Amino acid sequence: MTASTVVASPIGPLALTARDGHLVRLAFAPDAAPDTAAPVDAVLRRAAEQLDAYFAGELQTFDLPLAPGGAGFQRAVWDALARIPYGTTTSYGALARRLGRPEASRAVGAANARNPIAVVLPCHRVIGADGGLTGFGGGLETKRRLLVHEGVLLA
Numbered sequence: 347m348t349a350s351t352v353v354a355s356p357i358g359p360l361a362l363t364a365r366d367g368h369l370v371r372l373a374f375a376p377d378a379a380p381d382t383a384a385p386v387d388a389v390l391r392r393a394a395e396q397l398d399a400y401f402a403g404e405l406q407t408f409d410l411p412l413a414p415g416g417a418g419f420q421r422a423v424w425d426a427l428a429r430i431p432y433g434t435t436t437s438y439g440a441l442a443r444r445l446g447r448p449e450a451s452r453a454v455g456a457a458n459a460r461n462p463i464a465v466v467l468p469c470h471r472v473i474g475a476d477g478g479l480t481g482f483g484g485g486l487e488t489k490r491r492l493l494v495h496e497g498v499l500l501a
Contacts, residue, residue, distance in 0.1 A: 349387035354380040364389040368413035374484040406432035423457035
């Protein structure tokens with residue numbers, strides 16, 4: 347069974363989708379109107395509560411059942427994203443080295459670009475080797491705002 351909702355957040359509306367008891371998608375939805383009622387689906391309700399706590403500065407690690415799909419290298423990248431601690435960043439190259447594929451920084455970037463569960467799988471914590479903000483599905487300003495929220499960047 348698939349369920350979805352749109353929740354409000356300080357970085358704009360976020361569209362969430364759950365399937366069979368797992369969060370499968372969290373996407374930026376700038377043109378969507380947030381739902382006014384709390385989600386009926388238990389996973390969506392937990393996700394909405396945890397997002398509220400994250401943006402309130404009360405939660406640093408999400409605890410949700412995830413099923414992002416993907417296969418092989420993509421899944422390895424997404425699993426590695428989940429292990430980047432709150433308030434820290436890493437580069438595409440460093441993440442590639444951590445995965446045992448030092449030549450694969452571009453492939454890490456491609457997998458990051460396809461991350462289906464933004465914020466929860468924190469692709470915003472991956473930056474360029476020079477420390478610059480690069481590529482982000484929600485836009486670089488949203489990436490900057492998330493990193494400011496986590497204390498990585500100054501406002």
